[in-house]
Amino acid sequence: xxxxxxxxxxxxxxxxxxxxxxxxxxxxxxxxxxxxxxxxxxxxxxxxxxxxxxxxxxxxxxxxxxxxxxxxxxxxxxxxxxxxxxxxxxxxxxxxxxxxxxxxxxxxxxxxxxxxxxxxxxxxxxxxxxxxxxxxxxxxxxxxxxxxxxxxxxxxxxxxxxxxxxxxxxxxxxxxxxxxxxxxxxxxxxxxxxxxxxxxxxxxxxxxxxxxxxxxxxxxxxxxxxxxxxxxxxxxxxxxxxxxxxxxxxxxxxxxxxxxxxxxxxxxxxxxxxxxxxxxxxxxxxxxxxxxxxxxxxxxxxxxxxxxxxxxxxxxxxxxxxxxxxxxxxxxxxxxxxxxxxxxxxxxxxxxxxxxxxxxxxxxxxxxxxxxxxxxxxxxxxxxxxxxxxxxxxxxxxxxxxxxxxxxxxxxxxxxxxxxxxxxxxxxx
Amino acid sequence: xxxxxxxxxxxxxxxxxxxxxxxxxxxxxxxxxxxxxxxxxxxxxxxxxxxxxxxxxxxxxxxxxxxxxxxxxxxxxxxxxxxxxxxxxxxxxxxxxxxxxxxxxxxxxxxxxxxxxxxxxxxxxxxxxxxxxxxxxxxxxxxxxxxxxxxxxxxxxxxxxxxxxxxxxxxxxxxxxxxxxxxxxxxxxxxxxxxxxxxxxxxxxxxxxxxxxxxxxxxxxxxxxxxxxxxxxxxxxxxxxxxxxxxxxxxxxxxxxxxxxxxxxxxxxxxxxxxxxxxxxxxxxxxxxxxxxxxxxxxxxxxxxxxxxxxxxxxxxxxxxxxxxxxxxxxxxxxxxxxxxxxxxxxxxxxxxxxxxx
Numbered sequence: 170x171x172x173x174x175x176x177x178x179x180x181x182x183x184x185x186x187x188x189x190x191x192x193x194x195x196x197x198x199x200x201x202x203x204x205x206x207x208x209x210x211x212x213x214x215x216x217x218x219x220x221x222x223x224x225x226x227x228x229x230x231x232x233x234x235x236x237x238x239x240x241x242x243x244x245x246x247x248x249x250x251x252x253x254x255x256x257x258x259x260x261x262x263x264x265x266x267x268x269x270x271x272x273x274x275x276x277x278x279x280x281x282x283x284x285x286x287x288x289x290x291x292x293x294x295x296x297x298x299x300x301x302x303x304x305x306x307x308x309x310x311x312x313x314x315x316x317x318x319x320x321x322x323x324x325x326x327x328x329x330x331x332x333x334x335x336x337x338x339x340x341x342x343x344x345x346x347x348x349x350x351x352x353x354x355x356x357x358x359x360x361x362x363x364x365x366x367x368x369x370x371x372x373x374x375x376x377x378x379x380x381x382x383x384x385x386x387x388x389x390x391x392x393x394x395x396x397x398x399x400x401x402x403x404x405x406x407x408x409x410x411x412x413x414x415x416x417x418x419x420x421x422x423x424x425x426x427x428x429x430x431x432x433x434x435x436x437x438x439x440x441x442x443x444x445x446x447x448x449x450x451x452x453x454x455x456x457x458x459x460x461x462x463x464x465x466x467x468x469x470x471x472x473x474x475x476x477x478x479x480x481x482x483x484x485x486x487x488x489x490x491x492x493x494x495x496x497x498x499x500x501x502x503x504x505x506x507x508x509x510x511x512x513x514x515x516x517x518x519x520x521x522x523x524x525x526x527x528x529x530x531x532x533x534x535x536x537x538x539x540x541x542x543x544x545x546x547x548x549x550x551x552x553x554x555x556x557x558x559x560x561x562x563x564x565x566x567x568x569x570x571x572x573x574x575x576x577x578x579x580x581x582x583x584x585x586x587x588x589x590x591x592x593x594x595x596x597x598x
Numbered sequence: 599x600x601x602x603x604x605x606x607x608x609x610x611x612x613x614x615x616x617x618x619x620x621x622x623x624x625x626x627x628x629x630x631x632x633x634x635x636x637x638x639x640x641x642x643x644x645x646x647x648x649x650x651x652x653x654x655x656x657x658x659x660x661x662x663x664x665x666x667x668x669x670x671x672x673x674x675x676x677x678x679x680x681x682x683x684x685x686x687x688x689x690x691x692x693x694x695x696x697x698x699x700x701x702x703x704x705x706x707x708x709x710x711x712x713x714x715x716x717x718x719x720x721x722x723x724x725x726x727x728x729x730x731x732x733x734x735x736x737x738x739x740x741x742x743x744x745x746x747x748x749x750x751x752x753x754x755x756x757x758x759x760x761x762x763x764x765x766x767x768x769x770x771x772x773x774x775x776x777x778x779x780x781x782x783x784x785x786x787x788x789x790x791x792x793x794x795x796x797x798x799x800x801x802x803x804x805x806x807x808x809x810x811x812x813x814x815x816x817x818x819x820x821x822x823x824x825x826x827x828x829x830x831x832x833x834x835x836x837x838x839x840x841x842x843x844x845x846x847x848x849x850x851x852x853x854x855x856x857x858x859x860x861x862x863x864x865x866x867x868x869x870x871x872x873x874x875x876x877x878x879x880x881x882x883x884x885x886x887x888x889x890x891x892x893x894x895x896x897x898x899x900x901x902x903x904x905x906x907x908x909x910x911x912x913x914x915x916x917x918x919x920x921x922x923x924x925x926x927x928x929x930x931x932x933x934x935x936x937x938x939x940x941x942x943x944x945x946x947x948x949x950x951x952x953x954x955x956x
Binding site: 198200201205238239240242244245246247249250253254256257268269272273276277279280292293341342343344346347349350367369370581588589590 | 644645648649653744747757758759760762764765775776777854855856857858860861862864897898901905911912913915916917
């Protein structure tokens with residue numbers, strides 16, 4: 170027995186020995202804990218896309234990609250451990266999928282010169298690239314999401330929300346608190362009143378919150394939830410007969426596993442999305458053929474095409490495109506994290522390129538610059554069709570209200586710069 | 599043969615009641631301390647500091663604190679996470695309110711603030727005990743976390759409710775912030791651990807500690823022989839909360855640098871520290887260290903072995919970790935309620951007689 174274990178260990182060590190010249194992408198995933206339902210499909214999509222690139226094209230620019238998966242459980246301490254254990258391997262970019270871990274990593278990654286990509290989460294004011302040189306939150310952020318939701322509601326109400334009441338049901342953490350300031354500012358501008366209703370981690374207990382909603386009957390309910398909290402909220406909303414077409418989740422509160430537990434009652438539930446949904450994208454066929462059927466899928470392959478799988482794959486595509494850009498700028502295929510940063514800052518996603526990659530119109534067209542690390546900020550509204558068991562896009566991409574968001578971003582990022590002795594300016598490439 | 603007592607005679611009471619009565623232990627202690635202070639700072643890397651050593655040292659302080667309250671004084675507490683949060687938020691308010699204050703003062707003051715809060719929540723212990731007291735301290739846990747989330751003064755009205763530690767130095771060396779050298783982080787925590795462990799050891803073997811243990815063993819008998827339960831229990835709460843406050847403060851300033859109260863100081867933290875002292879050994883200084891080391895190192899070791907070496911899926915290893923910790927707690931409660939410290943004590947006894955047992 171011991172001999173066999175020893176042989177196995179040696180074999181594993183040989184297999185794990187790092188090969189030279191690779192593009193190392195860490196995946197700080199979570200497949201356990203109360204947020205696993207969202208973490209699993211995202212991580213599957215993220216990894217499968219890189220596997221596809223390795224299988225089909227031999228990597229990016231001739232360099233194979235090595236994905237290092239590390240389980241964080243959505244826990245900041247484990248996230249730090251994962252960051253420290255992978256950064257030495259030449260990690261090019263971190264995608265932590267957790268606002269808490271992002272806050273941890275922003276100063277650490279800046280000190281180590283490694284870029285962070287926090288799409289649609291993390292610190293919103295990182296959009297200001299002159300203060301946050303290493304942090305990118307394209308294609309959109311929380312404040313964009315809040316504004317997109319309000320713009321959608323304006324559209325539904327002939328341009329006026331005067332006298333309306335909106336309740337915000339939010340995860341009582343940095344993640345959930347992020348949109349409050351923007352919604353307050355938007356409330357002043359458009360004349361709606363905002364009720365803030367907090368739900369504590371992990372969010373399984375929401376009876377009192379929904380009693381309050383039943384009593385006050387707000388015109389609309391917005392939700393900033395994640396993990397098990399979403400399912401409970403949608404079930405509770407169904408229990409009090411709150412109309413689903415007045416209930417809008419943000420883009421982390423709108424995936425299949427959030428609505429399916431409530432069954433037919435969830436029909437018509439609205440949520441935002443930063444990417445379009447189309448289970449028939451050509452790239453999914455390639456993934457099914459070359460990754461899942463070849464037995465190389467990160468998970469069991471059942472998530473291909475779902476909301477969060479698509480978003481994970483979209484994130485991987487953006488990272489891969491930034492790598493290509495960096496290779497092009499610096500003329501080498503084996504890039505460093507510093508070069509990766511330059512690639513991310515020069516990234517440009519066009520409709521033609523998305524079409525070419527087999528994912529036409531998966532996201533908005535946008536380009537990144539030193540001043541703008543946040544992309545276009547557009548989002549769309551999708552609607553859950555319970556009989557077909559899928560989300561259907563309800564609108565096109567809606568632009569956020571830059572007039573409200575930009576001053577808030579300026580204020581928050583400048584406060585960060587003052588606290589941390591940062592002189593705003595573009596990084597030299 | 600490892601432990602040799604022949605020729606190791608004690609001729610004074612002082613010599614007989616020292617912490618390490620066996621010469622081999624005494625030497626071992628000084629050797630470990632010398633390695634920790636003189637050798638490790640030169641070897642420690644970012645990974646070792648942030649993933650292993652600093653969390654171990656910080657949890658060791660928390661475990662010492664809880665062990666004083668639960669292990670020595672018999673007052674069950676589930677409020678550890680809440681008290682750590684008090685330490686962290688006090689440190690944050692002190693660091694941002696008084697920028698000239700050095701980190702040692704900040705850390706000690708946050709400990710003192712936590713001690714005051716701890717005494718407040720210790721008051722019910724005069725009337726209730728055991729299970730009921732555990733529930734009272736559980737209330738402290740939930741109340742404190744709720745308060746730090748609700749009252750925005752505590753996080754300086756920031757948009758997200760996260761607190762992050764600004765850069766601070768002592769003697770011109772950075773100890774907080776992302777640019778801190780790993781050895782500075784490590785030595786700063788080590789300083790507190792060594793001093794606090796020494797304080798804890800001397801408190802627990804002196805008058806105060808004997809009063810605590812008398813209350814733990816039988817409070818009515820203790821009262822009859824002249825121990826004032828009010829003072830004994832409240833002093834245990836004060837000292838224990840001081841330790842936990844210091845650990846919470848270091849956890850925030852030196853280790854993580856940014857925390858979110860619900861996530862970092864939730865109920866799981868209280869349980870984690872409680873598991874540390876159960877596995878390590880109730881009522882033992884060494885047990886606090888052993889428990890902290892065990893629970894900090896186990897996930898890291900399992901990850902290194904399972905994921906990096908054998909290539910197992912990460913979620914299987916994470917679940918395995920839960921299974922193993924749960925299993926060990928049951929095992930220790932059944933087989934060895936005094937934990938790792940007692941196992942070590944037994945090993946020592948055996949080694950002293952080896953190779954000729956009775």
